[in-house]
Amino acid sequence: MIYTNFVALFNEYYTMKNIAIFASGSGTNAENIINYFEDSSVANVAVVLTNNIKAGVIERAHSLFTDVNVFNRDDFYNSEKIINLLAQYNIDLVVLAGFLWLVPQNLIDKFENRIINIHPALLPKYGGKGMYGMRVHEAVVEAREAKSGITIHKVNSVYDDGQIIFQADFDLDENETPLSLATKIHRLEYKHFPKVIESLL
Numbered sequence: 327m328i329y330t331n332f333v334a335l336f337n338e339y340y341t342m343k344n345i346a347i348f349a350s351g352s353g354t355n356a357e358n359i360i361n362y363f364e365d366s367s368v369a370n371v372a373v374v375l376t377n378n379i380k381a382g383v384i385e386r387a388h389s390l391f392t393d394v395n396v397f398n399r400d401d402f403y404n405s406e407k408i409i410n411l412l413a414q415y416n417i418d419l420v421v422l423a424g425f426l427w428l429v430p431q432n433l434i435d436k437f438e439n440r441i442i443n444i445h446p447a448l449l450p451k452y453g454g455k456g457m458y459g460m461r462v463h464e465a466v467v468e469a470r471e472a473k474s475g476i477t478i479h480k481v482n483s484v485y486d487d488g489q490i491i492f493q494a495d496f497d498l499d500e501n502e503t504p505l506s507l508a509t510k511i512h513r514l515e516y517k518h519f520p521k522v523i524e525s526l527l
Contacts, residue, residue, distance in 0.1 A: 342367070342368070342369065342370055343368060343369040343370070343418040343419065343527040344369070344370055344372040344415055344416050344417050344418050344419075345359070345363070345369055345370065345371045345372060345417070345418070345419050345420075345421055345523065345527075346371075346372060346373050346374075346375060346412055346415060346417045346419075346420050346421065347359060347360075347371055347373075347374045347375070347383075347421045347422075347423050348374075348375050348376070348377075348420065348421070348422050348423070348425040349374060349375075349376055349381060349383040349422075349423045349424045349425055350376060350377055350378050350381055350383075350424055350425050350426045350427070351378070351381055351382060351383065351424045351426075351459075352381070352382035352383065352386075352424070353374070353381065353382050353383025353384075353385075353386040353387065353423075353424070354386075354512065354516075355423035355424055355444065355515055355516070355519060356371075356374055356383050356386060356387065356423045356424075357383075357386040357387075357390065358515075358516045358519070358520060359371060359421065359423065359519065359520050359523065360374075360386075360387065360390045360392055361390070362520035362524075363520070363524075364390075366524070368524055368527055369418075369419075369523070369524065369527045371392055372392075372393065372415040372416075372417060373392070373393040373394070373395060373411070373412075373415050373417075374387040374392055374393070374394045374395070375394075375395045375396075375397060375408070375411070376394065376395075376396055376397075377396075377397060377398070377399070377402065377425075377426075377427055378396075379396050383424075384396070393415075395411060399427075402427065402430065403430050406432070408433060409432065409433060409436050412436075412437075417437075418440065418527065419437075419440050419441075419442070419523065419526065419527060420433075420437050420440060420441040420442070420481075421441075421442055421443075421523060422441065422442065422443040422444070422481060423444060423519070424458075424459075425443070426458060428455075428483070428485060429441060429481050429483070431483055434481065434482060434483060439480060441480065441481040442478060442479065442480055442481060442491065442522075442523070442526070443478070443479055443480075443481050443486070443488070444476060444477070444478050444515055444519050445462075445476065445477045445478075445479065445486050446458075446459070446462050446463065446476060446508075446511045446515070447462045447466060447474060447475070447476075447477065448473065448474060448475045448476075448477060448493055448495055449477040449479065449486055449490060449493075450486075451471075452465055452466060453477075453485065453486030453487070454485050454486055455485045457485075457486070459508075460504055460508060463504035463505075463507040463508050463511070464504045466498075466504075466507060467498075467502055467503060467504050467507060471498060472497060472498060473495045473496065473497055473498060474495065474496065474498055474507060474510075474511065475493055475494050475495030475496060475511070475514060476493065476494055476511060476514045476515055476518065476519075477490055477492070477493050478490075478491045478492040478493075478518070478519065478522050479491055491522060491526070492518065492522045494514050494517075494518055496510060496514070
């Protein structure tokens with residue numbers, strides 16, 4: 327009986343997948359993902375990385391007892407520091423959750439097909455450099471789109487260009503505003519992003 331329990335614990339430990347979350351802002355998606363996997367036997371958020379020393383995600387991660395690493399542009403683009411850090415944590419999947427920098431090629435190569443991003447619109451519309459946050463919602467409302475939603479996609483060397491993994495949408499109200507749209511988008515993100523991550527692992 328003791329041996330059986332030991333084997334079960336051993337298998338669970340060594341099959342547990344490790345997630346790294348990159349975020350630049352408040353970190354509500356990161357917080358939601360950390361909480362989702364808190365008691366999971368599938369995966370664990372091992373570390374949160376941010377390029378913004380004032381990002382709200384730092385306090386959110388610390389409050390959930392999750393390691394945080396703050397890096398600068400030189401670390402990210404001109405060194406192996408981030409790759410080495412991810413190796414230390416034995417990371418299986420990199421998740422971008424409100425991360426605004428373009429991922430460098432060396433990181434894409436190291437984690438081929440293992441970096442995903444969430445975008446607050448239905449790609450390929452309203453994607454690309456500079457299209458993030460309220461800018462996206464303002465553009466969608468201004469264009470009087472009938473629908474909006476979220477896109478979860480793999481990451482390549484072009485903003486919002488990677489293979490689409492999942493989309494969820496909804497109809498816009500006649501009197502939709504960027505703020506009301508943002509609220510609806512956040513609900514979809516919180517509902518679907520952790521589940522899609524889990525399915526990939």
